[in-house]
Amino acid sequence: MRRRRCLASLVVGAAWGAPAVRVGATTLPQALAVPGGVAIVELAAASTPRPSARFGGLPVLVVARDGAWVAVVGIALAADAAQPQALAVQGTDGKSREVAFSLQGKQYAEQRLTVAPKHVELSAKDLARHERERVHLAAVLRRFSARTPQTLRLVTPTSGPRSSSFGLRRVFNGQSRNPHSGMDIAAPTGTPVLCAAAGEVIDSGDYFFNGNTVIVDHGQGFLTLYCHLSAIDASRGVMLEAGATIGKVGATGRATGAHLHFSVYLNAQSVDPALFLPAA
Numbered sequence: 385m386r387r388r389r390c391l392a393s394l395v396v397g398a399a400w401g402a403p404a405v406r407v408g409a410t411t412l413p414q415a416l417a418v419p420g421g422v423a424i425v426e427l428a429a430a431s432t433p434r435p436s437a438r439f440g441g442l443p444v445l446v447v448a449r450d451g452a453w454v455a456v457v458g459i460a461l462a463a464d465a466a467q468p469q470a471l472a473v474q475g476t477d478g479k480s481r482e483v484a485f486s487l488q489g490k491q492y493a494e495q496r497l498t499v500a501p502k503h504v505e506l507s508a509k510d511l512a513r514h515e516r517e518r519v520h521l522a523a524v525l526r527r528f529s530a531r532t533p534q535t536l537r538l539v540t541p542t543s544g545p546r547s548s549s550f551g552l553r554r555v556f557n558g559q560s561r562n563p564h565s566g567m568d569i570a571a572p573t574g575t576p577v578l579c580a581a582a583g584e585v586i587d588s589g590d591y592f593f594n595g596n597t598v599i600v601d602h603g604q605g606f607l608t609l610y611c612h613l614s615a616i617d618a619s620r621g622v623m624l625e626a627g628a629t630i631g632k633v634g635a636t637g638r639a640t641g642a643h644l645h646f647s648v649y650l651n652a653q654s655v656d657p658a659l660f661l662p663a664a
């Protein structure tokens with residue numbers, strides 16, 4: 385029997401001013417304020433009402449930790465670590481202020497490949513499909529729901545050897561592509577894929593590059609994405625517990641072999657899943 389349960393009636397979105405859900409330090413991801421990492425920035429004492437914060441115009445996750453409200457901020461892989469960073473913080477009194485923080489640099493590996501053009505150049509039809517899907521997925525990944533995640537520590541979505549290729553910069557035939565936005569976990573086709581934390585399935589579909597894909601919203605812009613599935617076992621709108629089966633490992637979309645591509649998003653930025661997972 386699957387461990388999926390419908391929790392829709394039990395999960396109530398926390399409106400501004402609602403009693404705060406307090407979380408302990410152990411439930412936060414490992415902080416690593418680098419491009420592709422997570423900055424944990426203290427905003428105010430937790431005895432004050434919960435503030436809201438935005439980074440680069442997008443709302444960010446705010447939780448209580450050790451007596452303080454902290455923002456858990458996803459840093460874009462493309463961020464310039466030399467530049468000072470600032471959150472726009474708004475208290476319930478409506479007053480805005482800036483909270484500055486800084487980044488450290490991180491150099492990700494680069495992979496240069498020369499392949500036959502047919503492998504990297506899309507037909508007009510495929511290009512049009514990819515463009516539609518890109519726009520759709522970008523909108524889904526900007527989702528910011530009011531529910532507060534109970535934990536930001538994730539369950540391993542499938543067991544197998546993990547690549548450490550998050551952030552890998554790929555250059556095909558001299559042209560830069562998007563850096564690798566997730567962790568690849570090698571596992572045989574059909575291996576169960578588990579939901580990494582409790583949340584709502586907000587998207588599923590068969591996409592040109594990602595193949596069969598499921599996206600789960602854990603609350604406040606904290607999302608996980610599972611790609612190349614051979615089977616999807618989770619419908620849009622369903623609430624899942626951590627560890628519920630959402631599908632099976634496969635090689636659908638543009639994949640060279642069976643594996644799970646697993647991504648974690650905070651404020652619409654893909655961040656290193658290793659910061660959220662137990663050690664392999």
Ligand SMILES: [Zn+2]
Nearest residue numbers: 566567568645
């Ligand atoms: Zn991947």
